[in-house]
Amino acid sequence: MLIKDIDRYILTRPDVRESLEYNVVRKNPLRVSSRIAFIYPSLYDVMLSSLAVDMIYFLVNEIEDVYLERFHVRSLKGYEKDPRSLETRSPLKDFDLYISSIHYEPDIVNLVNLLESGGIHPLRRERKKILILGGPGVMANPIPFEDIADVFVIGEIENTMKEIIELFLEYKDDKKRFLEKISDLSYVYVPEYTEGFVKRSYVKDLDESFYPIRQIENIEIEPVYGRGFKLEISRGCKHWCSFCFESRLFQPYRERSLQRLKEIVEKGSRYTLGGKRIIIYSLLMPASIDQIRFLEYLVENGYKASIPSLRINDLFLNTDFLDLVSLLGQRTIVTAPETFSLKIQKTYFKYIEPETHLLSKLMYIIDRGFDLKIYMIYGAKWEKMEDIKTSIDAIKKIARYSKERGRSLSVSLNPLMPRPKTLFQWIGMRELDQLKNILRIFREELGGIIDLRPLDLEWSLIQTSISLSPRPLGELIIEWSREGRGASSWIRILKRHNIDLRYVFEGYKYGDVLPWDRIIIGENVEEVAKKQYETLNMILSR
Ligand code: SF4
Incomplete structure (x- = not known):
């Protein structure tokens, strides 16, 4: 039964002695039939910024018979100690169902760490209770996580979560039965039971x-x-x-x-x-x-x-x-030209205009009195030194222009990370040494002139190695969690297990079945990737 007015469950004034939080849902855990742990696999302040967390939290807590409480990690390194829910300080073991949402693939190690330290086995085959995973990090390719989670939600929170929780309430005493039942939902992937395609469910009308x-x-x-x-x-x-x-x-x-x-x-x-x-x-x-x-x-x-x-x-x-x-x-306008090289622009299918046009638009923003933050991508396999130089020269021009007008410029530099469902799934990522070399050039040319913020390359490789993985990674992620969760330990573990990273650096073969083909992520998504890949080949062969 749904409650009519959630207000009666919410403290508008926080109890300062227990918590410094505002708008928390309070229920008596003894009066609900199921307690749900929502595990946010990152730090508290990141969780506070996530609209998805508020969405899940308040939507699920509208169901009178359940109480969803939150967990988060306290640190991104080492071992979490005795995780407790924010609402009632209850240990993880006290909960009947675990839900987590992965936005950034490497956060899976934080989830595993939290589960282990809370006495819950991270592998589904060893666990009696159910773990449901959703979020952008798992939706396109759940395979790397499929020995960890029992259920994957391929869809948007608003039109999936309540149906799932209501099914759970009906079959919560029988894991096998619940998994069988839930695998009937078109947007749910249950590694043990799903056969055929899974189709992402989305809200048709946001209003x-x-x-x-x-x-x-x-x-x-x-x-x-x-x-x-x-x-x-x-x-x-x-x-x-x-x-x-x-x-x-x-x-x-x-x-x-x-x-x-x-x-x-x-x-x-x-x-x-x-x-x-x-x-x-x-x-x-x-x-x-x-x-x-x-x-x-x-x-x-x-x-x-x-x-x-x-x-x-x-x-x-x-x-x-x-x-x-x-x-x-x-005061600051954030925008993402990605590259100033016309040749590379054509392969990104974003802005396609000469460097001078793009520059004049950025200068216009500065003229209007704003500071500027721009995002750039580097490292497409066909990007040559002349393309990088074009971008560096353009950034220097805009840096000079903004300095003369007393405005600041910062540049975020991201390596191109191939992701499932994009044409880069068939292209792969440039070798790490080459990326480091390009980054070194950016640093030498622009360091000291502007505020340069490059994304860490090792973490970019880690993210790609998980997101494009054709195989479940649960066992390796457990090792990673036990070895401290650092970037170098993941790379060591991949080497120790002789994981062949050709899928990262070479991508998949066009025309072959892809590990994530059964997930239909959206209207036209797969067709667009194919068309863009063919167009790209035409562009590159000219
Ligand atoms: S496709 Fe992505 S990068 Fe391009 S405009 Fe849309 S959100 Fe931005």
């Missing part, structure tokens, strides 16, 4: 779907993006940049209506410590006139906002969008 009006906050600890009400204005993306994993996972593009956004903001900001500050979540912005109307509404009503990474398009350039962003208190 009609659940939204967490209350969100957990902490009086002392700020989330990564600062305090404020987390607001997802749209989901998915209209574009198909060839390297982009997220756009595949969240297809198709959907927007919340202006009316619904206003309603959510008005209600949500009443329960937020950040008051009238809104943290906007969106993969694609600006994407419509309605989004601009929404920013106007925020300005007119005295809100401040944190704006996500932006796409430089006509709406960005030809409307009062930037004025609104400024009035909302944002």
Whole structure:
């Protein structure tokens, strides 16, 4: 039975002696039929920034007969000690069901560490209780995790979680029966039982779907993006940049209506410590006139906002969008040109315009008084020194321009990481030595001129080695967890077990069956990857 008014379960004033958290759901664990542990496999402040956590937490806790409590890791190294739930300080063993969401593949080691230290076996074959996994890190390719989790949810929280929990309540005393039953759901992958395809389930109309009006906050600890009400204005993306994993996972593009956004903001900001500050979540912005109307509404009503990474398009350039962003208190524009080389741009299917055009747009942002943060990708296998030099020269120009105008520039440098369901699954990642070499050149040329923020290459390799893996990695991940969870220990373990990393560096053979083919992630996703791969070959053969 669903409760009509969740308010009666929520403390609007935190009990400072027990917790510094705000908006926590309180239930009596003795009065529910099942206790669910939601294990966030990363640190507390990262968990606070996750809208998905609020979504799962409040959605599941709407079910009267269960109490979902949260766990997180205290450190990313070593061994977690005696994990306890945030709500009732209960040990992991006291729970009937475990749920976790993986956003970043290497976080699986934190989950395994937490399970082990809580006395729960990380391998499904050794465990009586059920572990359900979901999230972007497992949806496209659950295979690396399939000896750990019993159930994979290939879909969005709002239209999957309640159905799953209700099935659990019905069959919770019989694991085998539950797994058989749940494997009938089209969006669920049960390694033991699923035959055939699994089709991702997604919300058709965001306006009609659940939204967490209350969100957990902490009086002392700020989330990564600062305090404020987390607001997802749209989901998915209209574009198909060839390297982009997220756009595949969240297809198709959907927007919340202006009316619904206003309603959510008005209600949500009443329960937020950040008051009238809104943290906007969106993969694609600006994407419509309605989004601009929404920013106007925020300005007119005295809100401040944190704006996500932006796409430089006509709406960005030809409307009062930037004025609104400024009035909302944002001082830095984040955008991702990825590369300034026209040749590489054509293979990324993102911006396709000469370096001078792209530069003039970035200069325009600086002229409007903003600091600039740009994201760049390097390391496509066909990227030559001249392409890298084009990007470096362009960054130098923009650095000089911003310095002359007293604005700051920071550049995040990411190696190209091949992901399932993108054309790079057939291409693979460049060798680590080559990537290190390119990174060294960027550092030599740009270090000291700008704030350069390169992504760690070892962790990029780890992420790729998990995300593209054709085999279950549970046993290795347990070793990794026991050996301290560091980057070098994972690489040592791969060597110790003679894991052939050709799937990482060479990719899969085009036309062969892929390990994740049974997962249908979204409309057209597989077709787009094939078409882009064929187009890429044409471009490269010219
Ligand atoms: S990189 Fe950005 S614009 Fe391109 S597909 Fe991904 S989310 Fe969309």
